[in-house]
Amino acid sequence: MDLGITGKRALVCAGSKGLGKGCAEALAAAGVDLVLNARGAEALEATAEAIRTAHGVSVTTMAADITSEAGRAKVLEAAGEIDILVNNAGGPPPGMWHDWERDDFIAALDANMLTPIALIKALVPAMMERGWGRVINITSQSVKAPIPVLGLSNSARAGLTGYVAGTSRQVAEKGVTINNLLPGIHATDRADALDGGVARAEGISIEEARAKRAATIPARRYGTAEEFGATCAFLASQHAGFIVGQNILLDGGATNMTI
Ligand code: NAP
Numbered sequence: 001m002d003l004g005i006t007g008k009r010a011l012v013c014a015g016s017k018g019l020g021k022g023c024a025e026a027l028a029a030a031g032v033d034l035v036l037n038a039r040g041a042e043a044l045e046a047t048a049e050a051i052r053t054a055h056g057v058s059v060t061t062m063a064a065d066i067t068s069e070a071g072r073a074k075v076l077e078a079a080g081e082i083d084i085l086v087n088n089a090g091g092p093p094p095g096m097w098h099d100w101e102r103d104d105f106i107a108a109l110d111a112n113m114l115t116p117i118a119l120i121k122a123l124v125p126a127m128m129e130r131g132w133g134r135v136i137n138i139t140s141q142s143v144k145a146p147i148p149v150l151g152l153s154n155s156a157r158a159g160l161t162g163y164v165a166g167t168s169r170q171v172a173e174k175g176v177t178i179n180n181l182l183p184g185i186h187a188t189d190r191a192d193a194l195d196g197g198v199a200r201a202e203g204i205s206i207e208e209a210r211a212k213r214a215a216t217i218p219a220r221r222y223g224t225a226e227e228f229g230a231t232c233a234f235l236a237s238q239h240a241g242f243i244v245g246q247n248i249l250l251d252g253g254a255t256n257m258t259i
Contacts, residue, residue: 004238006031010084011075013066013119016043018188019138020088022225026233027084028055035060035079039071067111072118082123083130084236087116088138091190092152094197100152108152112139113159120167120178128174134236135178137164143182143247145255149197161247168245177244179235184251185213186223219252 009032012024016038024034028051036051038044041063048059062078064071067089092108116137127133139157141147146154161180168178185191192206199209214221228250234240235248249255 001239003030003233003236005084005233005236007033008083008236009033009035009081010086010236011035011037011079011082011119011123012086012088013037013075013115014088014090015086016040016047018190019183019186019225019228020086021047022227022229023086023088023136023138023232024229025051025054025226026229027086027236028057028059030233030237031055031057032084032233032236033058035062035075035082037062037064037066037075039063039065066119067115069118072115072122076119076122079123081126083127083132084134084136085119085123086136086138086232086236087119089115091140092150092156094149094194095151096149097151104152105155108156109159112153112156113163116160117163124171124176124178127176128171131175133171133174133176134240135176136232136235137178137180138232139180139182139247141182141184141249141251141255143180144249144257165245172244175241177235177241179240179243179245180247181228181232181235182247182249182251183228184223184249184254185217186225186228186250188225191222217252217254221252223250223252 010027014020015024015036044061048061052059062075064074089111142154143157143161195206195209199206
């Protein structure tokens with residue numbers, strides 16, 4: 001399927017690895033030029049070069065912490081005019097409901113709620129003026145069904161989801177869509193870190209922790225960054241212009257619900 005976005009320009013935040021990288025690769029495969037961000041320059045440059053070689057698109061890199069104001073300013077300066085914004089950042093640490101103090105919540109809100117909101121506010125007005133734009137926020141399955149050990153994530157992502165629900169309906173008339181992509185468990189470094197925590201807590205190997213978790217998913221496997229990226233590219237495509245303010249769950253059926 002031709003996604004109809006060749007020559008568009010996307011900013012993919014937190015895109016050197018994992019789900020962000022999956023989105024960057026799928027957009028590049030559709031002919032989209034990229035501005036790619038992550039903190040670590042080495043992995044960022046390696047991913048950018050691999051994408052240039054594989055897809056022949058232009059990839060501008062900006063190593064910066066997207067959750068800091070200074071980092072965002074650097075990324076936005078490098079980004080210039082952006083048609084497609086993929087909001088992403090690392091997830092908050094696990095813990096229990098009684099573990100966190102105000103500063104922990106502020107850090108989680110900064111990373112997973114206020115950063116995507118700041119980037120939406122910075123880039124959507126120009127998209128509206130041009131009459132076309134796409135924003136895809138990587139959030140989490142935890143928005144639909146809370147994950148007990150990820151209370152900081154549950155909280156911050158719920159806040160972003162509320163903001164998107166209202167905002168997406170205010171900008172849609174100008175050809176700009178904002179939607180959220182909700183990963184269930186996907187095979188990335190983040191999943192390894194979470195499985196490592198379970199393995200240590202339960203005194204089992206990481207392979208056993210992974211197998212136990214996979215057994216709880218109707219698809220009986222973890223998702224891949226490639227299939228996640230393909231969904232992101234579709235949401236960014238011309239075909240997805242009537243999809244507004246949705247929360248699209250990619251979880252292999254793990255969240256047990258009817259609608
Ligand atoms: P990952 O494999 O650990 O990759 C994270 C990427 O984000 C890396 O490129 C990392 O590079 C970059 N990054 C992290 N913090 C950053 C920051 N402050 N500024 C700029 N770049 C940053 O993680 P993932 O699995 O792709 O997860 C992506 C998001 O989806 C996270 O918010 C995660 O909580 C959420 N999620 C993931 C899953 C899953 O199963 N994988 C499930 C639900 C939700 P640097 O470290 O070099 O900055």
